[in-house]
Amino acid sequence: MTGSVLKPASIVDPKAAEALHQGRHGDPFSVLGRHGGTVRALDPGAERLFAVTDDGTEHPLGRVAGGISVFAGEVPEGERYWLRGYSGTDSWEYEDAYRFGPVIGEMDEYLLGEGTHQRIWTVLGAHIMEHEGQDGTHFAVWAPNAQRVSVVGGFNHWDGRRHAMRLRGATGVWEIFVPNVGEGEAYKYEILGPEGQLQPLKSDPVGFGSQHPPQNSSIVRHIAGYGWKDDDWIAEREVRHATTAAMSVYEVHLGSWKRIAEEGNRPLSYKEAAEELVDYVHDMGFTHIELLPVSEYPFDGSWGYQPVGLFAPTIRFGPPHEFRDLVDAAHRKGLGILLDWVPGHFPSDPHGLGLFDGTHLYEHSDPREGFHQDWNTLIYNYGRTEVKNFLTSNALYWIEEYHVDGLRVDAVASMLYRDYSRKEGEWVPNKHGGRENLEAIDFIKSANVAATSNNPGIMTIAEESTSFPMVSRPVDEGGLGFGYKWNMGWMNDTLRYMEKDPIYRKHDHHLMTFGLHYAFSENFILPISHDEVVHGKGSMLGKMPGREDEKFANLRAYYGFMWAHPGKKLLFMGCEFAQPSEWNHNSQLSWGVLSDPRHKGMQRMVRDLNTLYRAEPALHALDCDPAGFQWIEANDDTNSVYAWIRRSGGSDPEVVVVCNFTPVERNYALGIPQEGRWREAFCSDAEIYGGEGRGNMGGVDAVGEGLNGQAAQATVYLPPLSTVIFVKEG
Structure with a gap:
């Protein structure tokens, strides 16, 4: 023929x-x-x-x-x-x-057209399925201004003519069912723009997998059918995330926590981290692991903060189900998993969202609104319903498909203000002539409501560096709807103080107390994050003044201050054992220093602080309530001494905290809230922590007339550069 x-x-x-x-x-x-x-x-x-x-x-x-x-x-x-x-x-x-006929149903089509389909990943992307009796994969992508969209891959020789897609009416969504395409197939979308111009091949905005960078095709992944074993954790999650619960977060960059030298210095896989990382964090007494972004990203040096595949767990550490293995393992150990989430901007890589269908679809067309000068990235058009819905769906996706317990939202301040990091004339005022980004604010509120109302117990956390009001207050009370906010002001002030030579600290005594003026205006997390140990800032140990032993003593005293201060806790990996060098994302942490008793002692001290913090309700139950805190001594700038009381609001023992930030030992007369025996529950100078072993011989007896407005008093021994914590006995 x-x-x-x-x-x-x-x-x-x-x-x-x-x-x-x-x-x-x-x-x-x-x-x-x-x-x-x-x-x-x-x-x-x-x-x-x-x-x-x-x-x-x-x-x-x-x-x-x-x-x-x-x-x-x-x-x-x-x-x-x-x-x-x-x-x-x-x-x-x-x-x-x-x-084959269409796959997308009428209701999905209606919601997609309306821009209100909050679970777009159930419709868009690449879904392995049986359709009309045939196995294959259904592809669907939003490209409303395109003249033609095709899915291309090895299965059709990357020829855009072979699988040109069907446009679904006014939705702007294109779809096709491709028989016999399944798990592991690489694909992209070939798009003919509105003027007939061929775009660079695009990765799937809702793709569930990606190739190993620098390759950047999407990969077909079957994400259904995982056998979760974390029902007990999910049932308890709401209680564990309440402001009255202890929360101590270990922040982790998966690519550099630990590496396998024998295998090309590769990082741990998700499955390996499900054992080694989870066991370590559990042993250290933390309550949560916070992962730097795991959404697929092209450039290692961005640490994930410039994502392209928002719906794809990065393949650097394994496929999607293996990321679930990590989450499930953490839950079964009683640990929560938080993800850093980046809805504030995206990179301009040709295969990404920029000019996706030949138009400014996801980003603003005006660079004064759509280009981020600090990071050379593009800014989402939050005023476009479909874009707002895309991001909201992504938040729900990680929570519902991967059981993550919360999202820490990156760079919220850059979203809230139109003039963020811009000079006069470089930004466009809002409709009222102001600087607030009303569309971004509306998106933040609606995303928080969608995430928390659909999934009780999950939390969202704002990295917000300004004094924008009511960040962690409910939307129906006029707030942004976050559960918690990072206390960046506390972090900046207290580190400025600790970096000073102790002889000069008396001149900036207020830096350690100022945070208490606003400590209960939000639900705060006290963050010592990766941002404090990169870009020439040195390590936490390197920030401390003095001789080597004094550096360790300063850092031990500071951690004691932090754990006893109102607010939940967050510590970046390596800081728990005083890594001596600045963090380097290209290599693992300096685990070898644990052979030094001072580093080993620091690690043990952080473990003990976590244990004490969780065991004593006075140290966590009213972290976000002024009723849980009272100053005993806030003004002794001459001696650089601070003392305060922590309370639970119930019948639990009160806790007294005393810090001495000079290298001078002191026998210090101090007001105590009750007479009787006060057990020394913690001393940062303990020998097992690398200190000199000086302390109060197990406790002090509060007797006699009151002092500092308290009912009793005691003479407390304060080792040089130390924090001491006492718990009322009986």
Whole structure:
């Protein structure tokens, strides 16, 4: 049988056939596939093409005039068929994607068109499925301004003519079911823009997997069917995340926590981290692991803060189900998992969201609104309903598909203000002439409501560096709806103080007390994060003044101050054992220093602080309530001494905390809230922590007349550069 040309225009309009062959036809389903008793197909590699029916009969499809690669012929109606092509002595068979109907249902289509489909990942992206009796993958992507969209991959020789997609009415969504494509297939979208311009091949905005960088194709991943074993954790999560609960977070960059030197210095996989990291964090007494962004990102040096694949756990550490292994393992150990989430900006990589369908679809067209000068990235157009919904869906995706317990939202301040890091004339005021980004604020509120109302017990956390009001207050009370906010002011002030030589600290005594003026205006987390140990800032140990032993003593005293201060806790990896060098994302932490008793002692001290913090309700139950805190001594700048009381609000023992931030030992007369024995529950100078072992011989007795406005007093021994914590006995 030859590839004879079929001339009748009734079979295929020659102009349509030519458009199909050239990849310019925007509605291929109107031409290709079965139409009555005729089958039409496109196969650029075929010299001859046949439709083969179940009885094995080859029905010849002739080449259509003007089409070159378009074929048509008669096939009995109602008979299932597939295609068989020949070129020389080569032959191949495949199912015709154009014989299958749509997958997206009416309700999904309605919500997508309205821009209110909060779980777009259930419809868009690449879904392995059985459709009309055939196994394959359904692809769907939003590109409302495109003339034509095709899915391309190795399964079709990356030829955009072979699987041009169907546009679903006014939704702007294109879809196609491709038979026999499954797990592990690489793909991208080839998009013809509104002016007929071919865009760079685009990764799937809702793709569930990606190639290893620097390759950047999306990968088909089957994300259904994971056997979660964390029901007990999910049931308890709401209690564990209450402001009255102890919360101590270990912040981790998975790529550099620990590496396998014997295997090319590779980082741990998700599955390995599910054992080693989870066991370590559990042993250290932390309550949560916070991961720097794991959404797929092209550039290692961004640490994940410039993501391209928001719906894809990075393949650097394993496929999606193995990331679930890490979350599940943490939950079964009683640990929560928090993710850093980046809805504030995205990189301009050609395969990403920028100019996605040939227009400024996800980003603003005006660079004064759509370009982030600090990071050379693009800013989402929060005023566009579909973009707002895309981001809200992504938040729900990580919470619902991967059981993460919370999202720490990066760079919230850059979202809240239109003039963030911009000079006069470089920004566009809001409709009222102000600097607040009203559209971003609306997005933040609605995303927080969607996340928390659908998933009781999860929390959202704002990294917000200004004094924007009511960040961690409910939306229905006028707040932004976050559960917690990082206390950046506390971190900046207290580190400024600790970096000073103790002889000068008396001049800045207020830096350690100022945070208490606003400590209960938000639900605060006290963060010592990765940002404090990069970009020339040195390590936490390196910030401390004095000789080597004094550096350790200063840092031990500071951690004691932090753990006893109102607010939940966050500590970046390596800081718990006083890593001596600045964090380097290209290598693992300096685990070898644990052979030094001072580093080992610091690690043990952080473990003990976590244990004490969790064991004593006075240290955590009213972290966000002024009733849980009272100064005993806030003004002794001469001696650089601070003392305060922590209370739980119940019948639990009160706790007294005393800090001495000079290298001078003191016998210090101090007001105590009750007479009786006060057990020394913690002393940062303990020998097991690398200190000199000086302390109060197990406790002090509060007797006699009151002092500092308290009912009793005691003489407390304060080792040099130390924090001492006492708990009331009985």
